[in-house]
Amino acid sequence: MGGQGTEKALDFKGSGRRALTLLRPERGPLYGVLALGALGIGCAVVGPKVLGHATDLVFAGVLGKGAGGSMDFDAIGRVLLWALGIYLAATVFGVFQGRITAAAINRTVYRLREQVEEKLARLPLSYFDRQPRGEVLSRVTNDIDNVGQSMQQALGQVINSVLTIVGVLVMMVWISPLLALIALISVPLSVVVATKVGKRAQPQFVAQWRSTGALNAHIEEMYTGHALVKVFGRQKEAAEVFGRENEALFAASFRAQFISGIIQPAMMLIGNLNYVLVAVVGGLRVASGALSIGDVQAFIQYSRQFSQPLTQVASMANLVQSGVASAERVFELLDAPEQTTEPAHPERPDEVRGRVAFEDVSFRYDPQKPLIDGLSLKVEPGHTVAIVGPTGAGKTTMVNLLMRFYEVSGGRITLDGVDVAAMSREELRSHIGMVLQDTWLFGGTIADNIAYGAEGATREQVVEAARAAHVDRFVRTLPDGYDTRIDDEGAGVSAGEKQLITIARAFLAQPSILVLDEATSSVDTRTEVLIQRAMARLRSGRTSFVIAHRLSTIRDADVILVMENGSIVEQGSHDELIAAEGAYARLYQAQFAQAVAEVD
Structure with a gap:
């Protein structure tokens, strides 16, 4: 983190120009902002000249040179009324200008949020595997908010400042070209100061927002896993990491604000020197x-x-x-490589029965490290395929390839004879139901969470699926039954009950292919038996892929695949593999020996 102080923006000018292109759809309102600004500034610029005329009338009256040799209060009053009207008009124009500016900027940020949301839907799973969740959230929330605030504050001020400079310069030349020339001396000096200081500050703003993302990622991790942090007594270490990240953010923010803060007092000094010169030369004139x-x-x-x-x-x-540094981070997300585009004319099987074939499939996360190489497999409709093997063997990767969360590096996967790469992802995934080891619930009622598996499902269908997955028995004991509200972490229900709800969700979806990734790992032995029976009914007539570590749960599978290092080293039924005394037999015996040791 400490090295971030020297990081530079990837392309400050390019990112700045690209940020301005976000305003292109608001050209009409911005022309209105420009017109109102010109009218408002025009009134504000004429005001001092009118007040100067009032001063001349007062001075003439004091010297006895006014109309009738005395103070002409009527004339002075008329001039002051004109000045009041001019300044009121300037205020009205400014109010309307601010309103239009705010609406234009908010619509721009609204569109940017839409672009980011659509982009997130198009990003491959590999992007989220590489990025900390807190970092992604920081770009989607903090950085977009900062872009909007920077535009909101800067746009109106820039337009008004430029118009004021032009209008005031015209009036100064009209009054006295000599004094105007003296006033212009400060312009190049101001530009040099602003440029020099700005170049020093920009890398610090980049570091500031990178540190913000890193800090958010750490906070999100610690909050999500706060129970584990406490269980393992790592509060002190978590607090130390937070302290380092917070210190890095403080240092970058302080440097950015301090260096950029030098600009204003330096400009005020230049302005005061200019003021003194104008006053002296004006007095002599x-x-x-x-x-x-x-x-x-x-x-x-x-x-x-x-x-x-x-x-x-x-x-x-x-x-x-600061705004450009945030915009740059948002643009990095928008420019991230997307998942492969959908085929122009997607294919679909005439009838989805669930026949799946892996034909010489190869895949690698790292181009230099093959994970799966030359995998071939045929699964008949209605068969249950269990996949076992040590951690890192490629079991979950195989399922991810079937779901097209990742694209194969070589070979192909077919569903009822159609290459899944030729199908749309939506069509492919509509035939697959998935229950993961890591359960995920959404904020809402239990009924809503189950109904997530099938859009437009009725309450009767939800209850039927809940009964099949043995959810109904514990939901009936809750005060509000199926209308009991839970949050995204499933507060109020146990880990096993959360797993049952996700299984009920899969029941309701009625998929042609079922993927179970350690789906019963969080339930007790009695519930596991009930779930196995329910799964047997659910798997009837459906192709099922079951990833399991507890081999006792997959003894009835039609085919058991044993994977090691991305390859299938054994396949067959439970009895066949035990008789072969190979890798599967060793795994089974190891688990049996462990179970006996636990009993002893």
């Missing part, structure tokens, strides 16, 4: 009679108005740099 005191008063106000937007533009450098 009044003394020589070349200018009226009202014009000098107006010019001094203009010099303040001229330096203020320069200071604002420069001080917005930290805001813009």
Whole structure:
């Protein structure tokens, strides 16, 4: 983390331009913002000149040079009313400009969120395997929010500042070209200061948002696994890691804000020096009679108005740099490689019966490290295939390839004779039901969680699936029954009950192919027997892939595949494999010996 202080934006100018292209659909409203800004700034710029005329009338009255040799209060009153009307008009234009700007920016951020959401749906599973969940969430939430806030604050100020500079400069040249030339001396000096400081600050803003993502990833991990952290007494270590990540974020944020914060006082110093020069030279011009005191008063106000937007533009450098750094992180997500595109004319089997074939399939996560090589397998409809083997043998990978969570590196997988790569993912997955070892529930009622397996399912169908999966027996004991609300972590129900709910979800889906990845690992022995019976009914007429570590649960499988290092080293029925005294027999005997040892 400490090295992040020297990281630079990948492409600050390119990311900045790309961020501006997000505003392209809002060209119409932005033209309106520009027009209202021009009208508002025009009124604000004319104001000092009108007030200068009022000053001349007062000064003439004091010297006895007014109409009738006295103070012309009527004329002064009319001029002041004009000034009041002009400033009120400027305020009204500013209010409408701010409203349109806010609407345009919010629509832009809305579209950006939509793009990110659609992108997440198109990203392959491998992207989420490589990225910490907290880091992805930080880009989707914090970074997009920062982009929106930066646009909201910077856009209106930039437009108003540029228009103010132009309008004030015109008025200053009109009043006195000499004084205008003196005022312009500060412009190149301001640009140099802002540029030099901005280049130093930008890498710190990149480091700040990277540190924010890393800290969020750590917090998300610790919160999700807080029970394990406490069980293993790792609170101190977790707090130390948090402290380091937090310290890195503090250091990067402090450096970014401190360096960029130098701009504003430096610009104020330049503006004050400019103000002194204008006041001195203006006083000499009044003394020589070349200018009226009202014009000098107006010019001094203009010099303040001229330096203020320069200071604002420069001080917005930290805001813009922070926004571009966040935009860059969002664009990295939007530019991430997507899963392979769907075929233009997807195929589908005439009838899905569940015949699955792996034909010389090869796959590797790392191009240099083959995981599965030359795997061939045929599964007949209605058969149950159990896949066993040591951790890392490729059991779950084989199922992921069937689901097209990953694409094969070589060979092909067919469903009833049709290459699954030629089918749409939605069509393929609509025929597959999956129950994982890691259960996942959504915030909502138990009925909603079961009904997730089939859109538009009726309450009767939900209850029927719950009975088949033995969920009904414990749901009836809950105060609100099927309407009991649970959160995404399943608070209020046990781990085994959560597993049963996910199995009921698969029952309701009525898939042609069933994938069970250690689906009964979280249930007690009695419930496991009930689930096995229910699974036997569910598997009837369906092709089933069962990944199991407890070999006693798959003795009735039609075919047992033993995998090692991505290859099938043995296959056959339970009795055949025991008789062969190979890898399966050794695994079975090891588990049996362990069970005996536990009993002893």
